[in-house]
Amino acid sequence: MQKFLVTGGVGFIGSNFILKARKEQWANIINLDKLTYASNPQTLAQLQDDPGYHFVCGDINNIEILHSLLEQYQPDVIINFAAESHVDRSILSPQEFIQTNVLGTFQLLEASKIYWEKLSPQQRSQFRFLHISTDEVYGSLNPADPAFQEDTPYAPNSPYAASKAGSDHLVRAYYHTYGLPTLITNCSNNYGPRQFPEKLIPLIILNALHDKPLPIYGDGQNIRDWLYVVDHCEALYLVLQHSLIGEIYNIGGNNEQTNLTVVERICAILDELVPKSNFRHSSLMTFVKDRPGHDRRYAIDCSKISRKLNWQPKEDFDSGLLKTIRWYLSHPTWVKQVQSGAYQSWVKQNYADRITVRSH
Ligand code: NAD
Numbered sequence: 123m124q125k126f127l128v129t130g131g132v133g134f135i136g137s138n139f140i141l142k143a144r145k146e147q148w149a150n151i152i153n154l155d156k157l158t159y160a161s162n163p164q165t166l167a168q169l170q171d172d173p174g175y176h177f178v179c180g181d182i183n184n185i186e187i188l189h190s191l192l193e194q195y196q197p198d199v200i201i202n203f204a205a206e207s208h209v210d211r212s213i214l215s216p217q218e219f220i221q222t223n224v225l226g227t228f229q230l231l232e233a234s235k236i237y238w239e240k241l242s243p244q245q246r247s248q249f250r251f252l253h254i255s256t257d258e259v260y261g262s263l264n265p266a267d268p269a270f271q272e273d274t275p276y277a278p279n280s281p282y283a284a285s286k287a288g289s290d291h292l293v294r295a296y297y298h299t300y301g302l303p304t305l306i307t308n309c310s311n312n313y314g315p316r317q318f319p320e321k322l323i324p325l326i327i328l329n330a331l332h333d334k335p336l337p338i339y340g341d342g343q344n345i346r347d348w349l350y351v352v353d354h355c356e357a358l359y360l361v362l363q364h365s366l367i368g369e370i371y372n373i374g375g376n377n378e379q380t381n382l383t384v385v386e387r388i389c390a391i392l393d394e395l396v397p398k399s400n401f402r403h404s405s406l407m408t409f410v411k412d413r414p415g416h417d418r419r420y421a422i423d424c425s426k427i428s429r430k431l432n433w434q435p436k437e438d439f440d441s442g443l444l445k446t447i448r449w450y451l452s453h454p455t456w457v458k459q460v461q462s463g464a465y466q467s468w469v470k471q472n473y474a475d476r477i478t479v480r481s482h
């Protein structure tokens with residue numbers, strides 16, 4: 123069986139990928155994660171007795187750890203999920219985003235190149251470095267604009283998006299300059315189980331369950347293209363197996379929704395699953411001060427991956443949201459762990475000055 127070195131695999135998308143990879147026997151996994159605030163070791167507790175899974179706590183900026191892991195485990199594939207991933211945090215403190223997303227990706231590329239150059243010709247040709255990126259590198263769309271394609275010019279607007287754009291350019295350069303067999307995927311907003319509740323969907327679910335205000339930035343008409351995380355993981359595996367090297371694929375859910383609609387649908391599902399006798403969850407909706415530089419619309423054109431690798435998102439938004447909400451309802455211990463003191467300080471920092479513009 124192949125060996126995948128996954129970075130950032132205790133986070134949201136990486137953990138879903140690892141669970142799927144072990145369940146489907148795609149590969150044995152070595153997971154290098156720094157365990158930042160965004161991770162919860164309990165997320166992968168079910169793999170603790172799995173001999174095909176190894177966890178290493180460490181930073182992708184640490185070149186010694188990278189060299190020794192590559193030497194020890196000799197992976198066939200490296201998948202870089204590790205990142206600072208939250209736009210609002212990148213606005214309040216961008217430093218870590220440059221450190222991990224730009225410099226960390228650079229260190230990982232350097233270590234991978236040195237490792238790859240020493241492999242046998244056959245191993246070299248089979249090796250892959252897959253970098254997970256975002257549609258946010260393409261900037262913001264107007265309502266009538268066509269969706270982002272792989273050759274849409276980069277125009278990042280937040281420090282997060284700029285740091286991911288920088289990392290994408292480095293990955294591209296390592297392919298063109300050194301021949302490192304890289305792949306880049308740019309996906310839209312993911313949702314599903316195990317997402318840290320600083321992001322819109324889990325934040326709204328958990329606030330609603332605790333009868334707290336549901337903060338909607340600006341007029342709630344910003345659009346995101348929501349992709350169910352398991353569909354995304356399946357796309358990544360197809361890219362690894364079948365893509366030519368140096369390729370870029372956009373991965374989206376064909377599912378553009380305004381934030382207002384997303385929040386309303388979550389509220390409607392919660393009204394069914396956990397009805398309150400005295401109010402509807404939507405009465406908690408609150409319009410608050412907008413995010414600075416808030417991108418208006420993202421949309422992914424995923425015709426390339428559909429045409430070349432025969433991939434389509436399978437989950438529809440209502441069933442995906444229902445699965446997601448059920449997961450949060452049935453994992454109270456996980457939720458409690460991620461809503462620790464550090465999370466409470468984040469909520470204070472991000473929302474205290476966001477005065478309510480109007481209640482719903
Ligand atoms: P996440 O924030 O949930 O998880 C990131 C993980 O990376 C955490 O476990 C964290 O501990 C780890 N990490 C952070 N810095 C590290 C470092 N220096 N060294 C090692 N590990 C480190 O993020 P996610 O939502 O799972 O996103 C995964 C990837 O997908 C990121 O690259 C992100 O930019 C990209 N992406 C995410 C989305 C989304 O909707 N979540 C959308 C588009 C692209």
Ligand code: TYD
Binds near residue numbers: 320323345346381413
């Ligand atoms: P988010 O989940 O932070 O992802 P991204 O900024 O990467 O798209 O936000 C999704 C959308 O939801 C985005 O338009 C911002 C908006 N949003 C709110 O309206 N309220 C919130 O409390 C948060 C966290 C996000």
